[in-house]
Amino acid sequence: MRYYDKLIFELSRPGRSAFSLPSEAGSFKPTSGSIWRETPLDLPEVSEPDVVRHYTNLSQMNFGVDTGFYPLGSCTMKYNPKINEEIVSQFNGIHPLQPASTTEGVKAVYDFMDKALAEITGMKHFTFLPCAGAHGELTGLMLIREYHMSRGDSARTKIIVPDSAHGTNPASAAVCGLDVVVVKSRPDGLVDVEDLKPLLGPDIAGIMMTNPNTLGLFERDIKEIAELVHGCGGLLYYDGANMNPLLGVVRPGDMGFDVMHLNLHKTFSTPHGGGGPGSGPVGVSERLVHLLDKPRVSGFHGNFGVILRACAYILSLGRENIKLAGRLSTLAANYIKESLKDSFKLPIESVCKHEFVFDGLREAGEVTTLDVAKRLLDYGFHAPTIYFPLLFHQALMIEPTETESLQTLDEFIDVMHTIAKEASATPDLLKTAPHNTPIGRPDETTAARQPVLKYSRQ
């Protein structure tokens, strides 16, 4: 990666252009001033080669799955197959409001995905409107509220969320008008069923869980939890962010979950795009099917282009390989955990699923988890998820996927051991890392205190 310091606006020269329009254009003159723009429009004036070279240079300061390994907990950064990209353009020209008689092929894709995801998760049907995981959570919670309201059960305004939950869980609950009640984890990292019991009552809409949880541990009391929550009249929401280890092994519907979302950009291999577009389809059990179309949460039909890619992934895997995906991801995570626990603190000794959490270095000295993460960048790896979950001060959350080879895992393990040695021998090397990246650690305090959020011409 090479530092490149331009912004597209800085390449601009008056009179340059890169657009290509029919030559007829241009005689339009606004008729009266009152509804037309008065401020001159400041956009870059650049040529086509300028644009291509600029964005190519920008791209070369970026790390992606095609560049290297992301041991990124709760993010499931698996390989993004290229055939998935290829097929999308066949559907580009279809207007979202075209009548059904002209979109039978589109409908067949949605029908296939509804059936396939229902089969994989044990839910009854899916809505594809949500555009990301958190959007799916919000939609799922709306369905839970709708379910209670439709039964005249209007007092259920609280939702239970474990202290280890993804940050989006409580945030989605708040957007949905629900009050968050936190249930604690036991020392073994699982939801404390004894802490849960007194929280249950006629004001509980349900519980949000991810299973395995963010420590990568399977909530083995799930059957009892489901009985307890259902017993008080609540519903169970499954946060699908951690679905990958269960892919082809366990179905959330079978565990008693009533509503769930999937992150197609995690479990189903669609590219993360530097932060989207994703897709967060929401599945429901039989008793909520009639409410599925009620929350109108996005403009048209969801992120169809992403759904197409996930569809290609399911077709490529087929029933044979889907059974291996989750198992191989779990094997990889346990392999890393066992290989590194001599150098890093493992707060909970247990078989994990797709991810696990270290609580920093065994011999940390002055070196923090942030320093370890930044040093990893020097060695050509993305950093793990850090300082999450909040249960441990120096949390370092590692998730490989089934698409990483044993060689890659071994290289990562070797580097992590090297970093552990550096932490004792040359701690300053870590505290000032990274050294081999386009920029060093930036001044984030100034960025927040004196925000510069757009380019201004000198």
Place this chain on the structure above:
Amino acid sequence: MGTFAYFPHTEEDIRVMLERVGVASMDELYADVPAEFIHKGEYDLPSAKSEDEVRAWFESLSSKNIKLKVFAGGGAYDHYTPSVIPYITSRSEFLTAYTPYQCEISQGTLRYIFEWQTMICNLTGLDVANASMYDGPTAAAEAMRMCVACTRKRKTVVASSALLPNVLATLRTYARYSGINLVETWDVTEAVAEGTLDLAGVIVPSINRFGIIENHTGLAGLVHEMGGLLVEYCDPSALAVVKTPAEWGADIAVGDGQSLGIPLCYGGPYVGFMACRNEWMRKLPGRIVGQTADASGRRAFVLTLQAREQHIRREKATSNICSNESLMALWCTVYLSIMGPEGMRRLNGLCYELSHYLHDQLLATGKFTDPFEGRPFLKEFALQPQCDTARLQQVLLDAGFFGALGTEEGYVTFCATERRTREEIDALVKVVKEAEL
């Protein structure tokens, strides 16, 4: 093992890994899962397909869709996509990157988001923009929530009935579950002027669902007098020529970036945008990129003001949004770089000329009247058909055209972008003229 393209594991690799972990089989890693929950038997899914079989599967389905000449808008517009854009956005360094939390290896993503924020500010005239929202309708819903957050305990948001149907539907959904009193009205000024509402904000379309460019003179002053915020829902492509949200005095601007060269793709992925005045900056939802420097003084970009976000504030965050539509923001950023100010002016000029030509030719068939005669429009307009709407739509479909979107008032809307030609318009008009309607 070793027989599927995406799984690199040989049998020997698996043996080595199992040994290190100390288990005999992969199934043993699930020993803590109650046996009744382990799925037994085969999944009811097709057998694995080769790449060519996957290709053929999609080809057979896409051939069942009917490609039409698009003369419809309704929130999704058939603008041209410069060839550079898919070339750039398919670069794997952009496409396969994660959210740019590790800024030292994400300067590419962070820089284009900073450019996008700048372009959205320049289009809307407002001070600060975020990294993107899911789409226009959800951006409007977030703006509605933001009005409530900025005005503290006020709970009423007035929305114009002339907003797009999918925007109104999304607003209704978000309002329903978050305790917001959403008031829909044709006469926003009247509703606000009464002064009886605990007004948090007002949402109006810059260009409404009949294609009319609205005149919001005096509206911002009135809304502010009543203690609320003004939100403009805009078509960003049209903002190159129509009055900006800042010029109308708005506090927040939202809309859908689809009109900036994103393919129709049956409705997504698109991208929402959101901008506001400086004073509301810390209430903005979503990610924001800021400029700073590293220790050696090199210009650097980071995600900033994160104390607003879900991963820090959990239930107290300004929104639950996490993943947004970053790659589509790149799409629009490259588009606006390609188009430049002159390209955007010329493009809107073409839309204006072609849509007015279509409008006049359709009226000349005698099969429509103009319910909004003399009102200004840019690329989309509404007519009152003097015939059965369903029959009109079918006649157009049979001839390969998609137009005449019905509205609940019984009008039909048409749209002509720069991708339509006068020849295509003549052909559509001929079909209408000659059909027995």
